[in-house]
Amino acid sequence: MTDDGMTDDELDAQLVSLRARVRALEDVELIKRLHRTYVRHLADPLWDDMLSMFTADAVVDVRQYGVRSGHAEIAELFGEIRAAGSPRDGYVLTSPVVDVYGDLATGSWTLHRHVCEFPAQGGVVRVFGPWWEGRYRCTYRREEGRWRFAAMRFRIVAPDPDTDVDEAARAEAPSRGGGRAR
Amino acid sequence: MVAVPAENRSRRPELVAELGRLGARLADLEAVGEIERLHRTFTRAVADREFGTLSGYFCDDGVIDMRRHGEKLGRNAIKAHFDGMGAVPLEGAGYLLSSPVVHVSGDVASGVWSWHRFLASGTVAGRPVRVWGVWEEGRYRCSYRRTADGWRFSRMQFRVIRPDHDDDPPGGGER
Numbered sequence: 357m358t359d360d361g362m363t364d365d366e367l368d369a370q371l372v373s374l375r376a377r378v379r380a381l382e383d384v385e386l387i388k389r390l391h392r393t394y395v396r397h398l399a400d401p402l403w404d405d406m407l408s409m410f411t412a413d414a415v416v417d418v419r420q421y422g423v424r425s426g427h428a429e430i431a432e433l434f435g436e437i438r439a440a441g442s443p444r445d446g447y448v449l450t451s452p453v454v455d456v457y458g459d460l461a462t463g464s465w466t467l468h469r470h471v472c473e474f475p476a477q478g479g480v481v482r483v484f485g486p487w488w489e490g491r492y493r494c495t496y497r498r499e500e501g502r503w504r505f506a507a508m509r510f511r512i513v514a515p516d517p518d519t520d521v522d523e524a525a526r527a528e529a530p531s532r533g534g535g536r537a538r
Numbered sequence: 539m540v541a542v543p544a545e546n547r548s549r550r551p552e553l554v555a556e557l558g559r560l561g562a563r564l565a566d567l568e569a570v571g572e573i574e575r576l577h578r579t580f581t582r583a584v585a586d587r588e589f590g591t592l593s594g595y596f597c598d599d600g601v602i603d604m605r606r607h608g609e610k611l612g613r614n615a616i617k618a619h620f621d622g623m624g625a626v627p628l629e630g631a632g633y634l635l636s637s638p639v640v641h642v643s644g645d646v647a648s649g650v651w652s653w654h655r656f657l658a659s660g661t662v663a664g665r666p667v668r669v670w671g672v673w674e675e676g677r678y679r680c681s682y683r684r685t686a687d688g689w690r691f692s693r694m695q696f697r698v699i700r701p702d703h704d705d706d707p708p709g710g711g712e713r
Contacts, residue, residue, distance in 0.1 A: 364548060364549045364550055364553060367550075367553050367557075368549070368553060371553060371556050371557060371560065374557075374560050375556075375560060378560055378563050378564055378567070381564075381567050382563065382567065385567065385570060389639045392637035392638070392639050393639055395637065396637060396639075396650070396652060399652075399675075399700075400699075444700045444701040444702075445700070446654055446673055446674075446675040446700055446701075447652070447675070448634060448636055448652070448654055449636060449637050449652075450636055470654075470673050470675075472673070472701050473701065482701065484670075484671035484672045484673065485670065485671030
């Protein structure tokens with residue numbers, strides 16, 4: 357019995373509960389860290405550091421690029437986005453809602469992208485003001501003690517939603533166009 | 539010597555040790571929260587132009603490396619730097635601090651943040667006008683230290699990185 361009158365078994369039960377609560381808080385923090393670092397790498401851009409943030413069997417579904425599965429296809433996706441150029445856009449990632457279920461977790465986030473450079477007459481013109489709002493809906497999985505993306509879906513929701521992307525995907529094969537979408 | 543049957547041995551030392559480990563993990567989580575609070579409060583003070591208070595967020599031997607101003611070492615130099623910001627007119631700017639990634643190791647920590655400033659004023663023919671849309675993106679890369687007065691910045695590096703990078707040569711250029 358402890359000084360506060362608890363038996364070892366009662367203390368053990370409290371520790372089990374406390375351990376689970378601390379672990380859940382740590383996991384949420386680690387997952388936030390993962391997603392924030394991913395978007396910062398996307399913005400900067402640091403492509404070489406991004407692939408290892410995904411599980412080997414991860415499924416990524418980003419805008420008009422179509423669904424990609426596994427590291428090889430995700431690397432190909434990054435290559436296509438990279439080839440589209442590195443615009444000087446601003447990225448603001450906010451409002452995480454993360455739920456952890458053991459070694460799996462889900463998360464939704466809001467992304468705002470501020471665009472300021474547009475091609476014009478062979479050059480680039482800077483126009484401030486345009487922005488997009490997007491949503492990440494992700495699944496994360498813990499492997500060998502490290503959280504990674506197991507599934508990532510991203511769509512622009514405002515001012516012009518990506519609904520046409522999903523409609524087109526339903527109507528025909530996924531397109532894999534270029535553009536500035538990430 | 540008489541052996542104590544296993545069922546009668548107290549597991550208390552083992553449980554107390556586990557309690558100590560959990561306490562340390564909880565302390566690290568609390569530290570992340572405290573550091574995020576420090577940095578958010580600092581940035582709000584910048585936005586509110588409370589420049590006279592800013593040096594108080596730093597360790598006595600803190601270092602700052604802000605944009606193109608070079609390194610400043612120690613609280614007095616930091617105070618002088620921030621006091622100078624008061625002379626720079628800037629009205630109607632909005633500040634957004636996001637995406638903290640903070641690592642705590644005992645009484646020291648590191649942190650990376652994204653920063654956005656949304657400007658809303660310009661000058662036309664010598665007169666202030668409202669101009670919407672202009673923004674800047676920046677990065678904080680900081681070290682923090684736990685002091686008797688709580689967490690403080692021990693080092694702060696800040697650069698505006700987009701659309702124009704502070705470290706680009708004057709007149710523009712690619713990085």
